[in-house]
Amino acid sequence: MKHVLITGCTRGLGLEMARGFVSRNWIVSGCGTNYGAVDALSDELGPQHRIHRCDVCDLDHVAAFANDILSTLGPPDLLLNNAAVINPNAPLWEVSPEDFSRVIDVNLKGVHLICRAFIPAMITRGSGVVVNFSSGWGRSTSPGVAPYCTTKWGIEGMTQALSQELPSRLAAVALNPGIIDTDMLRLTFGGGASSYPDPADWAVTAVPFLENLGPNDNGKALTAP
Ligand SMILES: NC(=O)c1ccc[n+]([C@@H]2O[C@H](COP(=O)([O-])OP(=O)(O)OC[C@H]3O[C@@H](n4cnc5c(N)ncnc54)[C@H](OP(=O)(O)O)[C@@H]3O)[C@@H](O)[C@H]2O)c1
Numbered sequence: 001m002k003h004v005l006i007t008g009c010t011r012g013l014g015l016e017m018a019r020g021f022v023s024r025n026w027i028v029s030g031c032g033t034n035y036g037a038v039d040a041l042s043d044e045l046g047p048q049h050r051i052h053r054c055d056v057c058d059l060d061h062v063a064a065f066a067n068d069i070l071s072t073l074g075p076p077d078l079l080l081n082n083a084a085v086i087n088p089n090a091p092l093w094e095v096s097p098e099d100f101s102r103v104i105d106v107n108l109k110g111v112h113l114i115c116r117a118f119i120p121a122m123i124t125r126g127s128g129v130v131v132n133f134s135s136g137w138g139r140s141t142s143p144g145v146a147p148y149c150t151t152k153w154g155i156e157g158m159t160q161a162l163s164q165e166l167p168s169r170l171a172a173v174a175l176n177p178g179i180i181d182t183d184m185l186r187l188t189f190g191g192g193a194s195s196y197p198d199p200a201d202w203a204v205t206a207v208p209f210l211e212n213l214g215p216n217d218n219g220k221a222l223t224a225p
Pocket of ligand 1: 007008009010011012013014015031032033034037054055056057081082083084085106110133134135136176177178179180181182183184185
């Protein structure tokens with residue numbers, strides 16, 4: 001059975017991808033920061049899957065998470081760097097240093113820590129695909145979300161450089177998932193979020209699309225169907 005690792009799988013796109021991959025007979029490992037949601041998903045998915053409480057920007061959390069996952073399930077075939085946060089809507093000059101740092105820490109430094117923890121084992125095995133979740137706001141911009149745009153444009157650059165570093169049978173891609181009605185979208189769009197697709201519907205086409213990514217996709221900036 002193939003193994004997918006999904007950061008931020010307690011809500012939104014990550015949760016529905018976890019459910020979708022399990023239904024397609026993948027082994028799922030993943031993490032979130034909410035204890036109750038982590039326990040609920042562990043119970044739902046069952047003991048062969050491994051869902052941890054892990055803050056992706058905490059070095060000790062990531063080390064413990066990687067130690068457990070690599071020693072029990074081995075390196076992932078598919079590594080989905082999905083966990084992210086968005087700043088409350090505000091012009092850049094009104095964003096607090098704390099809010100700006102949090103978005104950078106989770107969306108960029110967290111992706112680096114997870115790559116650092118898992119890619120060496122993928123390289124040793126000689127296969128695997130890394131998908132870094134970008135955004136439409138990793139390729140365009142809007143007012144009010146400058147910190148988030150900063151990180152998603154950063155994800156595009158990080159992923160391009162990573163794709164040039166990986167050995168030939170591995171791949172790294174940046175993925176714009178589209179616009180989906182999740183907690184993150186509601187924070188930004190308010191009630192307008194409800195006119196966008198439900199994450200469970202999104203996952204019906206996104207999971208098979210992700211499942212089919214391979215070495216030939218290395219370096220691509222993709223958009224989910
Ligand atoms: N929804 C959209 O329309 C949209 C559009 C473009 C791009 N995206 C991207 O798609 C991805 C998923 O977004 P979403 O809409 O599903 O977001 P979401 O509903 O806000 O869910 C975010 C997930 O990330 C986890 N998370 C947040 N901070 C974390 C941390 N420090 N460590 C570990 N997990 C953390 C959350 O879990 P806990 O609560 O347990 O921490 C949650 O499971 C993100 O990368 C986002 O930027 C989404």
